[in-house]
Amino acid sequence: MSKDKYSRKFCVAPMMGYTTPHARKLYRILSQKTFLFTEMIAASTMLHSKTKDLIIENDLQNPIALQVGGSDIDDLALCSKIAKSYNYDEINLNVGCPSKAVQKGSFGACLMQDKKLVRACLETMQNASDIEVTMKCRIGLGNDLNYDYFSTFIDEIVQSGINIIYVHARNAILNGISPKGNRSIPRLNYEFVKKIKKEHPHVQFILNGGIDSLDKAYALSKEHDGVMLGRLIQNNPFCLGKVDKLFFSFKGEKNLNKKIILDYFNYIKPKIGNDSIFRLLSPLLQIFFGIPDSKKLKTEIHQQIKDQEIDNLESLFLQFINLQKKSILS
Numbered sequence: 001m002s003k004d005k006y007s008r009k010f011c012v013a014p015m016m017g018y019t020t021p022h023a024r025k026l027y028r029i030l031s032q033k034t035f036l037f038t039e040m041i042a043a044s045t046m047l048h049s050k051t052k053d054l055i056i057e058n059d060l061q062n063p064i065a066l067q068v069g070g071s072d073i074d075d076l077a078l079c080s081k082i083a084k085s086y087n088y089d090e091i092n093l094n095v096g097c098p099s100k101a102v103q104k105g106s107f108g109a110c111l112m113q114d115k116k117l118v119r120a121c122l123e124t125m126q127n128a129s130d131i132e133v134t135m136k137c138r139i140g141l142g143n144d145l146n147y148d149y150f151s152t153f154i155d156e157i158v159q160s161g162i163n164i165i166y167v168h169a170r171n172a173i174l175n176g177i178s179p180k181g182n183r184s185i186p187r188l189n190y191e192f193v194k195k196i197k198k199e200h201p202h203v204q205f206i207l208n209g210g211i212d213s214l215d216k217a218y219a220l221s222k223e224h225d226g227v228m229l230g231r232l233i234q235n236n237p238f239c240l241g242k243v244d245k246l247f248f249s250f251k252g253e254k255n256l257n258k259k260i261i262l263d264y265f266n267y268i269k270p271k272i273g274n275d276s277i278f279r280l281l282s283p284l285l286q287i288f289f290g291i292p293d294s295k296k297l298k299t300e301i302h303q304q305i306k307d308q309e310i311d312n313l314e315s316l317f318l319q320f321i322n323l324q325k326k327s328i329l330s
């Protein structure tokens with residue numbers, strides 16, 4: 001049985017360069033219930049980097065998982081302990097990333113070729129600490145879809161005792177295409193996820209890949225244990241304001257309003273000087289997603305970022321909210 005109490009009906013996918021501590025803070029302001037993920041952090045970085053907190057800091061962003069990349073059993077055991085000590089609810093092993101750098105480090109999707117090693121990693125991570133251990137994987141490797149390959153892989157993995165598996169429902173192609181291509185070229189197959197759930201009804205399988213609207217996500221959440229969305233949230237984090245009502249029957253939705261901006265600025269202001277102002281603000285810049293005629297304001301914001309004028313920046317974002325309100329009312 002799973003140790004934890006959180007629903008994973010709606011999760012934001014781990015995204016390197018995007019699901020930073022600051023983006024996660026914004027996501028949490030917008031939704032209380034969404035299950036969050038960090039970016040992937042390599043186990044060696046987690047163990048040895050002095051700046052690891054720039055990735056793994058957890059400012060009460062629970063429910064949240066820390067995603068790790070690695071295949072060294074001893075390192076991963078230590079990572080489990082660190083995740084627990086940073087108050088994460090879960091540590092997730094990345095078995096889905098196809099990048100060349102990750103393959104060189106012997107982790108990510110190439111680990112699907114060594115299911116016994118993945119099982120051993122997951123067992124050791126569970127034994128090391130009292131934290132939920134999970135995995136994120138693909139449905140296979142290479143050009144051809146092969147359900148038996150996926151099913152044999154999962155059969156081995158569930159013997160580790162883990163109870164939650166996130167599935168990016170397309171193969172990974174390890175040679176010849178980029179990580180970006182690997183998110184669109186291999187074709188999606190949600191049926192594999194439905195089928196594997198029937199074989200392992202006690203395991204939660206969270207569906208990921210190609211879910212590009214909240215309506216689709218909601219419909220799919222009825223057919224699966226939960227859904228995980230990446231690029232929709234990367235492009236338009238503000239849609240998270242609808243998630244608590246839609247998925248968790250919470251009262252009210254959070255439309256874009258001044259309080260969201262003020263809360264976020266209250267969070268970043270003390271951090272200026274410790275982190276770049278661009279990194280601190282970049283989650284908020286998605287506010288212009290799909291808004292026509294915002295070029296002038298965007299240019300002004302970029303200038304103020306260069307000038308490090310945080311109070312002016314706050315005013316510009318508040319001004320934007322006012323303009324939006326007026327255009328809705330007019």
Ligand SMILES: Cc1cc2nc3c(=O)[nH]c(=O)nc-3n(C[C@H](O)[C@H](O)[C@H](O)COP(=O)(O)O)c2cc1C
Nearest residue numbers: 013014015016039040094168209210211229230231
């Ligand atoms: C910019 C970017 C960075 C990503 N970084 C990671 C990562 O660190 N770990 C991981 O497991 N997947 C990573 N992914 C893959 C996503 O987690 C997700 O599986 C993929 O985008 C498919 O979901 P989507 O169609 O909802 O975007 C990344 C995706 C994007 C777009």
